[in-house]
Amino acid sequence: MCELFAYSSRVPARVRFAFREFARHGGPHAANPDGWGAAYYEGSDAHVLREAQPALASAFVPVLEKHDFHSPLVIAHIRRASRGPVTLVNTQPFARExxxxxxxFAHNGDLPDIEQALPLAHAAHRPMGQTDSEHAFYVLMQSLQVLDAAGESGDLKRRIEAVSDFAAKLRTLGAANFLFTDGDLLFAHAHRRRSHPGNTWVPGLHLLMREAASEHQMRASGLHVQGRDDKPAPAVMLASVPLTPEDWEPLPENTLLVVQQGRLIARLGA
Known part of the structure; x- marks a missing residue:
């Protein structure tokens, strides 16, 4: 299955992925994924880097692993294709203005028949690819556009309700773990995923919260987080599977978290 990761803090950190190793967290068959991508925020915009090929075969991955981006908000995705061909247009995370x-937006799971169950209402914005994940992203974007038309896009409560309603609809269709952000708020929805080995249902996301300290560092197989030592701040990390021996919390099914600058500001669901 696909792998998700997110990092949020008030202070920018250097988050580097060794995608060859990171892909292996998904199980013995995930080391050769069908694409990878990461979004590093800088203000209201983001560097979105994607490639529709295995990390093992990429000439760009070694360059990315040595990058010097410092970002307060990072989302990453490793793809194992279930719908749509292995092409750039089907590679996550998806990004739209x-x-x-x-x-x-990045999604882990399978949503059969989403096009029929949740048809898109407007012709102005259409998916470019063939994945259920991108279609789901546009369903959410149209929900947010409805809020804007009603003059409620700046209302935090209404935004949370819109994302919560969207998550509830996805859960009726299939596995619906996702990360979504506008560069300010980070939404993380935990549903369920298939385990490796065993093929049983297990928690879809895990949470690690760190309080402010003199230094934020994390070294794990496939991941290195290096904070700025002179500006300590709380940090939140989310991942499909625990990445370190620390006490990651397995999130119950149907949990929606809302994170802002490394702090958990809302928790809905189970």
């Missing part, structure tokens, strides 16, 4: 901000 809305309300003058870069919105980013």
């Amino acid at each position: 809305l309300f003058g901000k870069r919105h980013v």
